[in-house]
Amino acid sequence: MTATPAALEVITRLEAAHGPLVFFQSGGCCEGTAPMCLSEGELAAGPRDRYLGSLAGQPFFIGSDQDDRWGRPTFVVDIRPGAAEGFSLEGLSEDVHFVTRTVSPSSAGR
Amino acid sequence: MAITEQGTTYEAPGQIGSPVTLHDRYENYIGGAWTQPTTGRYRGNPTPSTGETFCEVASSGAADIELALDAAHAAKAAWGAKSPTERAAVLDAIADAIDANREMLAVAESYENGKPVRETLNADIPLAADHFRYFAGAVRAEEGRISEIDDQTYAYHFHEPLGVVGQIIPFNFPLLMAAWKLAPALAAGNCSVLKPASPTPWSILKLAEVIGDVIPPGVLNIVNGPGAEIGRALASNQRIAKIAFTGETVTGRLIMSYAAQNLIPSTTELGGKSPNIFFADVLASDDDFLDKAIEGLVLYAFNKGEVCTCPSRALIQESIYDEFMGRCLERIEAIKQGDPLDLATMIGPQVSTAQREKIEGYVQIGRDEGAEVLIGGGRPLMEDRLAGGYYFEPTVLKGHNKMRVFQEEIFGPVLAVTTFKDEAEALEIANDTMYGLGAGVWTRDGSRAFRMGRAIQAGRVWTNCYHQYPAHAAFGGYKSSGVGRENHRMMLEHYSQTKCLLVSYDPKPMGFF
Numbered sequence: 001m002t003a004t005p006a007a008l009e010v011i012t013r014l015e016a017a018h019g020p021l022v023f024f025q026s027g028g029c030c031e032g033t034a035p036m037c038l039s040e041g042e043l044a045a046g047p048r049d050r051y052l053g054s055l056a057g058q059p060f061f062i063g064s065d066q067d068d069r070w071g072r073p074t075f076v077v078d079i080r081p082g083a084a085e086g087f088s089l090e091g092l093s094e095d096v097h098f099v100t101r102t103v104s105p106s107s108a109g110r
Numbered sequence: 111m112a113i114t115e116q117g118t119t120y121e122a123p124g125q126i127g128s129p130v131t132l133h134d135r136y137e138n139y140i141g142g143a144w145t146q147p148t149t150g151r152y153r154g155n156p157t158p159s160t161g162e163t164f165c166e167v168a169s170s171g172a173a174d175i176e177l178a179l180d181a182a183h184a185a186k187a188a189w190g191a192k193s194p195t196e197r198a199a200v201l202d203a204i205a206d207a208i209d210a211n212r213e214m215l216a217v218a219e220s221y222e223n224g225k226p227v228r229e230t231l232n233a234d235i236p237l238a239a240d241h242f243r244y245f246a247g248a249v250r251a252e253e254g255r256i257s258e259i260d261d262q263t264y265a266y267h268f269h270e271p272l273g274v275v276g277q278i279i280p281f282n283f284p285l286l287m288a289a290w291k292l293a294p295a296l297a298a299g300n301c302s303v304l305k306p307a308s309p310t311p312w313s314i315l316k317l318a319e320v321i322g323d324v325i326p327p328g329v330l331n332i333v334n335g336p337g338a339e340i341g342r343a344l345a346s347n348q349r350i351a352k353i354a355f356t357g358e359t360v361t362g363r364l365i366m367s368y369a370a371q372n373l374i375p376s377t378t379e380l381g382g383k384s385p386n387i388f389f390a391d392v393l394a395s396d397d398d399f400l401d402k403a404i405e406g407l408v409l410y411a412f413n414k415g416e417v418c419t420c421p422s423r424a425l426i427q428e429s430i431y432d433e434f435m436g437r438c439l440e441r442i443e444a445i446k447q448g449d450p451l452d453l454a455t456m457i458g459p460q461v462s463t464a465q466r467e468k469i470e471g472y473v474q475i476g477r478d479e480g481a482e483v484l485i486g487g488g489r490p491l492m493e494d495r496l497a498g499g500y501y502f503e504p505t506v507l508k509g510h511n512k513m514r515v516f517q518e519e520i521f522g523p524v525l526a527v528t529t530f531k532d533e534a535e536a537l538e539i540a541n542d543t544m545y546g547l548g549a550g551v552w553t554r555d556g557s558r559a560f561r562m563g564r565a566i567q568a569g570r571v572w573t574n575c576y577h578q579y580p581a582h583a584a585f586g587g588y589k590s591s592g593v594g595r596e597n598h599r600m601m602l603e604h605y606s607q608t609k610c611l612l613v614s615y616d617p618k619p620m621g622f623f
Contacts, residue, residue, distance in 0.1 A: 026360040027544065028590065029381025029418040030280050030307070032519045033468050036360040043364050063359075063590075065544055069517040082464050084338060085281070085308045087361045091338030097464060101471070104478070 001053040001060055003077040007098060010079055011037075011056040014089055021089065023055065023077070025062035025100060031086045035060070035077055035100045038089060073102035120217045120227060120451040122157070123164065129214040130221070130316065135166045138174055138334060139318040141181030142327025147335070148173040155312055158224035158459040159450050161498035167311040170335035172343035175303065178331035179349045182274040182301040185328025190271040190299040194249045201246035201297055203324035208239035211320045218316045219285050220450045223309075224459040224500065225413050227451050237579060238289035241597075244581035245297035248599035262616035269606040271299030272351035272375075276344040278337075278365075279314070280356040281307035281461050282416040282521075286579075288314050291354050293581075294601035296329060300351070303331045305344055309462045337361075348372055352605065355379070356418070359590055366593070377594030377604065379418060379587060381519045382547030385540040386410070386421035386576065387562065389533075389553040393430045399574075400437075403552045406576045407438045407525075411445055411504045414457050415523035416465070418591075419548030421576055423516055425539055428529035435484070435527065442485055445504050449496060459500040460522060466500045469522035472515055473505060481509035481526070511539045519545070533558060541567050546588030550576045569595070 003011065015021055020040035026032055040058075045051070050064040055077055062075075080099050084091035090098060124132030135152055137144040147168040154163035168174070189197075208215060215238075216230035225234070257265040277291040284306060295302050306314050311334040318332060333340055341361075345353050346368040354377040355365045362378040369376035392403040410421050426434055450458030460466040466489075473487055486505030504523045507515050516526045530536040540549060546568040553559050553574070563571040569586045572578065579585065579597070586595035594604065 024360040024363075026358040027381075028357075028359040028362070028519050029379075029521060030282070030357045031464075032358040032381055032521060033471075034358070036358075036364075038360075038364070043360070043367055063544075069544060070514055080464065080467060082462065083308070083336065085462065085464065086337045086357060087341050087364060089338055091308075091336045099467075099471075102475070 001055070001075040001077075003055040004079070007077045007079045008056050010090060010094055010096065010098070011058060013094075015056065015058065017093065018089055021058040023058060023060040024049070025060070025066065025075070027063070027066050031084070033100060034084070034086065034088060035098045036086070036088045037098060038087075070102065071104050073104045076101040076103065118453050119449060122451065123218060123221050128217065130218045132165060136168065136312060136315050138168050138170060138178070139315060139322070139330070139332040140174075140178045141184070141331065142322060142325070145177065147171065148177070155222070157221050158461055158500045159221065160495045161500065162495070164221070165312060167315075168334045170333050170340050172339060174333050174335065175340050175343040175347065178303040178333050179274060179347065181328040181331050182303050183349065185326060186271070186273050186301045189301055189326060189329050190273070192299070194252065197297060197299060198246035198250045200324060200326070201242045201293060204321045205239040205242040205246070207320045207324060208235060208242070208317070212236065214320075215285060215313065215316060217451060218313045220458070222313045223281065223284060224450050224461055226455045226458050228453050228455070229413060234283055234286045238286045241286075241289040241293045241581045245293040245599075245602070248602060249297040252599070252602055259612075263612070263614050266611040266613065268609040268611070269298065269602065270609050272605060272607055273300060274350055275300045275302050275352040275354065275605065276347065276350040277302050277304045278341055278345065278353070278355045278357065279304060279306050281310040282413060282418070284310040284313050285317060287356060288317070290596050292330065295605045298602050298605035300605055301329045301331075303333065303344060303350070305333055305335075305337070305341055308337055346371070350374065352376065362592060375604075377596070378592040379547075379594070379596065380590060380592040381418045381521075382545040382568070382587065382591045383423060383517060383519055383543045384419050384421050384545075384548035384550070384568065385423045385425055385543070385566070386550035387425045387536050387540060387552065388427065388430070388434060389536075389555070389558065390427040390430045391554045392552050393434055394554060399554065402574070404434075404437050404441050406550060406552055408441045408445070409576045410525040411442070411457050411523045412577055414460055414502070416461060416521050417577070419570065419577070420521070421548070421550050422520060422525060423511070424525055424527040425530050425536055426527065427536070428531060431529050439485055439506065442504050442506065447490055447501060447503070448492075457504060457523060460502055461500070463500055465521065466502055469502050469520055469524060472518065472520045472522070473507070473524060476507045476509065476513065476515040476526070479509065479513045479515065481507040481513055481515055484508055484527070486523075511542055517543065533562065537562065537565050544590040547586075547591035548572065
């Protein structure tokens with residue numbers, strides 16, 4: 001899993017402001033496809049969470065069932081204009097929000 | 111209520127002739143008074159129909175949540191001590207005020223959210239009033255229970271208010287979802303601190319304008335601002351006795367973990383990927399029922415698909431697929447997209463640019479996975495001021511249930527359609543999802559409808575109907591769709607403590623000591 005340089009910059013800024021972070025890939029309604037950026041320890045990863053890697057040193061998790069149903073793609077975290085609508089920490093100070101892009105294993109070789 | 115086909119368009123809020131007056135700036139509503147945010151900050155609030163900012167709304171901080179909690183705690187003893195008759199009278203007065211201002215609230219809701227005004231006039235606003243009326247009636251009919259332990263010992267059960275509750279509202283039905291949460295909470299004697307969704311902070315303030323004089327100060331408090339700051343400050347606060355949330359799954363978990371840390375109850379409603387199942391016998395006759403079933407499929411476009419229970423997976427028995435889908439596509443083709451304030455408009459813009467970009471991303475994922483685009487698939491060409499709006503065409507993707515567009519909630523007007531051979535396969539596909547909020551079953555065979563309804567793992571199975579939300583029907587999710595229920599008088603218990611008085615009328619000691 002990776003992040004774009006622009007997303008890495010935001011992550012580094014957020015870490016400087018809030019300390020260690022953790023990402024969880026969300027699902028469901030409203031902002032449901034957003035990667036949620038939280039303070040480390042705010043939400044403990046559980047037995048159903050799968051560790052996918054880290055972004056600028058900050059761990060990223062997804063529910064294993066969700067990951068399987070998505071076809072275990074490669075994740076790329078990016079940013080888009082507009083403040084985050086939900087609880088994700090970039091909503092405190094940034095006028096951009098994180099988004100997740102994916103590259104499915106079947107299309108990776110194209 | 112019948113849907114009219116007039117071609118008239120409401121004037122936008124603040125314009126001459128509009129039923130909605132508009133200020134430049136809106137503060138928080140705390141303790142019955144308009145209150146400046148302690149941050150001194152405001153945020154521009156755009157209408158999705160044109161993308162233009164039409165007012166500013168408070169961008170509050172954690173200190174404003176504390177002010178709202180102060181007001182709610184100051185009000186809770188008096189409000190909780192009011193008789194059910196008195197509380198019901200307040201709820202009825204709220205309902206009367208909503209009805210008296212139906213057109214104003216419908217236009218405000220439509221303008222801020224983008225939903226067609228014919229939906230807000232005929233569904234959102236009258237339903238919101240009805241929820242208050244329903245819980246006004248329910249609380250007056252509520253009673254405790256008495257258990258006869260033996261002929262000398264009795265357990266009396268009383269309902270007591272929890273106190274002050276926190277409620278976080280989604281953007282898709284800003285007024286109706288507020289009514290779902292407020293009506294039972296207030297009926298049961300609680301005070302509320304309510305945080306509207308960031309894309310839709312304003313219409314509920316228009317509601318506060320017209321109900322402010324019938325609610326005692328502090329019973330309802332509304333604070334706007336970033337979820338990351340004030341949503342957290344509210345949900346994790348030690349001064350709330352319950353937290354209710356509608357939104358996505360990670361915040362749902364966060365809410366439940368805050369509730370665990372504070373040892374308080376929570377309700378979470380987290381969305382779905384609802385199957386809508388059409389058996390071959392719907393085509394047995396070309397009659398009203400078939401017409402209703404076709405509309406039932408097209409309801410995926412209701413509220414531009416921004417509905418937790420959006421029937422976003424259509425499962426059609428393969429023997430009727432070509433003919434039935436053909437009829438449905440004709441109906442989808444006829445959907446009129448445009449200015450949400452036009453009474454003829456059937457689908458408006460998505461609520462925000464972020465939501466539209468997400469939807470576009472999913473349609474691209476569907477194309478990459480090999481799904482066939484049967485209709486729509488992109489941004490429509492809108493003219494003049496509407497060109498700046500966040501419109502997306504009603505879209506149908508044909509594929510199979512393992513595709514991501516069948517597994518993830520898109521929250522837009524995008525239907526994923528597939529076929530099944532028989533009842534067993536229909537059930538298997540229906541339940542092959544992380545979610546379990548809603549489902550639809552369409553058949554002329556009552557026994558099959560019952561079997562399917564019982565076997566589908568979802569909290570609400572609409573049978574030969576869809577998208578009906580009466581107050582007297584429980585709503586909530588199985589699996590990852592959340593924990594808890596909304597609506598129905600059972601909500602009075604969810605917003606109450608149970609007090610048990612265990613009373614002995616026996617004069618004799620127990621005899622242990």
